[in-house]
Amino acid sequence: MAKAILYSAASGSYPKLCDDPRAVNLRRALSRFDKGEITSEGLEQAYRDTIARVVKEQEQAGLDIITDGQIRWDDLVIPFARKIEGMEIGGLTRFFDNNFYYRRPRVVSQLAFKGSATVADFQLASSLTRRLVKPVIVGPYTFAQLSQDDYYRDMEKFTLEAAGILRLEAAALDAAGAKLLQIDEPSLCFNHNHVDLVREGIKIITEGLSLKIVLCLYFGSVKGIWEKLLEFPVSVLAIDLVSDPANLEAVLQEAAPLELGLGLVDARNTKLEREDEIMNVLERVAALNKGSSMYLSPNCGLEFLPYESAKKKLDLIVSVTRKFNRRD
């Protein structure tokens, strides 16, 4: 039987700033734009230059699957809320248990798709590299959980409406040439009783599309819903194996009928993992899922780390991936 191939994959966000003083500084550009010192064209160029740099860095690091770094995103929900009719942007709210804050959107009237939030940057990133670019969208359940619903006043209805809108986003990415699509549903880790609703939402988004779907879960536990997750209409389950160590127990319970994304590198702490410890886990998972492709990535977006640390973590992921694929 063919040996399992491991691919190194980005998880989503990438630090927007770097330590090269010659590089375009997005923080400075945004500040200057706010003060009227540069135009919106100037700011747009800063975004494009930053995306180009981030794509190049991931490519040079040797990652198999990269993202656009979510450079234009302030947080996981805002880019989508801004492109949905019927939503207002609210106040800063803590993002799960991180010292990071997002702007909580509020539903004020019937939701409607205004246009794609992700296609432009996906196309820009794809035009700059031959590597596979993976677009990421927020999942409908997480979107509903992180928003304030002052209109439907019905969490399930809101979730399914959001799924309908995100379906249009996914279709736009499909039409734009995306081969892969990651859907982030961290809120499911904290609400296991809604697993069926999440599944329904994912089905609405993906039915009939030829995209390979990655369901990405992070910050919490999946052990209690593992059996159900294995039946989701997705190709890859990407799991955070750092935040809750018990998640690895779930993964090692039985062979999975779908591919696994292993978030084994901590994107919320600068401490560098040991290569042999990661290899050990990979070998155990591979032995169980003989022949199945696997993906090694950070456990969540890299933006929680300072630039220098994010780069070291990516180098580690690529190094381990190469060693794993070369082993006898």
Place this chain on the structure above:
Amino acid sequence: MLLTTTVGSFPKPDYLVSARNKFSRGEISAEELLELTRQATVEAVKLQDNIGLDILVDGEMERGDMATFFAEKMKGFKISGLVRSYGNRYYRKPIVIDKIERARPIALEMFRLAQVTTKRPIKAMLTGPYTMCDWSFNEFYPNRRALTLALAQALHEEAVELEAAGAKYIQIDEPALSTRPEEIDLAIEAMGVVVKGLQAKTITHICYGRFDAIYPGVLAMPVDQIDLEMTNNGFALLEAFKKHKFTKEIGLGVIDVHSHLVETKEQIKKGILKALEVLKPEQIYVDPDCGLKTRTLAEAEAKLRVMVEAVKELKAELKLT
């Protein structure tokens, strides 16, 4: 009864902001910056005296980020590159790389300077160990508990020095407490280490998400007073106190520090009267919701004057001394 105070930070005067920027670019020396920091501290204390607040603070003129400030002065830390907290806001985070030790005084110098500037008591301000842990990267300790308790020990040593220097009030801020309500026992244990043996009045300031997630558990915090924001939730907290009695002193946050609008005396009096439905006047210390560093100096002063006036009038109306 109904003593007035503030939560800790004051706006930095322009000359100090400019000096701090110059220092970070290497254009002025540490000594030059210190001189200006001391000047700003004296000015902040004199302003508080002039406004008529009962318990004063040094204004935190030397502090930027409340975790990084302590980390820079302790052994065992280095400071990270920039990390985004939201929007276009970035900060540097402490990284624990070695055993944590209090190698030198941290808040002591500015406390001393502030205290000689006034007859009123200066409240010393520390960032709590649970928050320091939560806001740091950890490359040394095996787990959060070990790191938190190591920080608690170091902060305890600073607290002891502050008390020896005359601090009658010591505040230990724990804004991260609400992040993981399930870790409240660790925060309580760590606070116990910080305040052990202290005679000073101890206070903790916590920002909360869902108050019901930490109440009444937070009453087990080994401090005399818990300082809470009230303006954000229309004093809905007081409902929780009706169900379960609030057994400590309370820092009642009556000023919205995130708004430039100056409160009216009536708004403030109304809030205090609501609190008096469930709390005794000797339990209540009146202050703004949080630190004032996001306001301009003029806004901060205006808000504080209204607060002090409102309390003065209310005390007369209620015949409280």
